[in-house]
Amino acid sequence: MLTKLDxxxxxxxxxxxxxxxxxxxxxxxxxxxxxxDFVAAFGFMTQVALLAEKADHHPEWSNVWNRVDxxxxxxxxxxxxxxxxxLARAIxxxxxxxxx
Numbered sequence: 001m002l003t004k005l006d007x008x009x010x011x012x013x014x015x016x017x018x019x020x021x022x023x024x025x026x027x028x029x030x031x032x033x034x035x036x037d038f039v040a041a042f043g044f045m046t047q048v049a050l051l052a053e054k055a056d057h058h059p060e061w062s063n064v065w066n067r068v069d070x071x072x073x074x075x076x077x078x079x080x081x082x083x084x085x086x087l088a089r090a091i092x093x094x095x096x097x098x099x100x
Contacts, residue, residue, distance in 0.1 A: 002076055004081055017092075034066055051091070
């Protein structure tokens with residue numbers, strides 16, 4: 001079973017996630033991605049959806065035109081877990097045009 005990250009683990013892992021913010025209220029990671037247009041945003045979401053399904057870890061997200069807002073939290077762990085960190089890293093690779 002996945003466990004929630006403790007404070008020392010958070011302190012070690014979160015600084016390396018540029019652009020991601022810790023949402024204390026939901027105990028998760030949030031980030032907004034902005035693209036050239038809707039097609040680019042939707043294409044990004046499609047790539048992330050495939051990664052998320054493979055990892056069996058699904059983001060809470062929304063899309064409005066060229067923006068995609070993502071929240072990652074592990075409900076089974078009661079908050080932020082290593083699974084969220086790993087998915088955030090993979091999402092960043094997609095956003096940067098690399099193969100995740």
